[in-house]
Amino acid sequence: xxxxxxxxxxxxxxxxxxxxxxxxxxxxxxxxxxxxxxxxxxxxxxxxxxxxxxxxxxxxxxxxxxxxxxxxxxxxxxxxxxxxxxxxxxxxxxxxxxxxxxxxxxxxxxxxxxxxxxxxxxxxxxxxxxxxxxxxxxxxxxxxxxxxxxxxxxxxxxxxxxxxxxxxxxxxxxxxxxxxxxxxxx
Numbered sequence: 001x002x003x004x005x006x007x008x009x010x011x012x013x014x015x016x017x018x019x020x021x022x023x024x025x026x027x028x029x030x031x032x033x034x035x036x037x038x039x040x041x042x043x044x045x046x047x048x049x050x051x052x053x054x055x056x057x058x059x060x061x062x063x064x065x066x067x068x069x070x071x072x073x074x075x076x077x078x079x080x081x082x083x084x085x086x087x088x089x090x091x092x093x094x095x096x097x098x099x100x101x102x103x104x105x106x107x108x109x110x111x112x113x114x115x116x117x118x119x120x121x122x123x124x125x126x127x128x129x130x131x132x133x134x135x136x137x138x139x140x141x142x143x144x145x146x147x148x149x150x151x152x153x154x155x156x157x158x159x160x161x162x163x164x165x166x167x168x169x170x171x172x173x174x175x176x177x178x179x180x181x182x183x184x185x186x
Contacts, residue, residue: 031110
């Protein structure tokens with residue numbers, strides 16, 4: 001009989017979730033700026049190496065769900081889905097329980113400035129995905145002014161819809177509804 005090698009420690013998904021939970025607790029207790037990666041890893045009971053297996057920086061912890069949605073958008077577009085269909089599909093997958101705590105509790109966590117700084121990278125990534133999809137759908141050049149203007153308008157509508165969804169509170173509608181309303185304006 002072949003013996004199986006047992007590995008010590010938490011399963012990968014458990015470690016990631018534990019890091020996320022530890023960071024959220026610490027950000028609420030002592031603010032984002034007042035929390036170090038070492039404190040997060042200590043609270044989570046993982047090593048720095050484990051932290052960096054999941055996150056490239058502390059600010060990535062603020063964008064877990066948004067980053068996942070961007071990855072899903074990229075997957076949908078890569079599979080050939082039309083742009084607006086891909087956006088609607090991803091929005092439908094985002095449940096109301098996924099409202100980012102770092103945004104809704106930005107004042108308590110002290111995350112407002114970091115959200116703006118690290119959010120710009122995400123907006124740029126979404127805009128690039130949209131620009132590429134629009135150029136592919138229209139047969140145009142992704143560097144053309146018309147494609148860039150339309151891509152930025154759609155990205156702006158997505159960001160505005162996401163923001164309205166977050167501040168919608170307990171009575172918020174689904175993200176897909178906010179996106180539909182915002183995209184109708186561009």
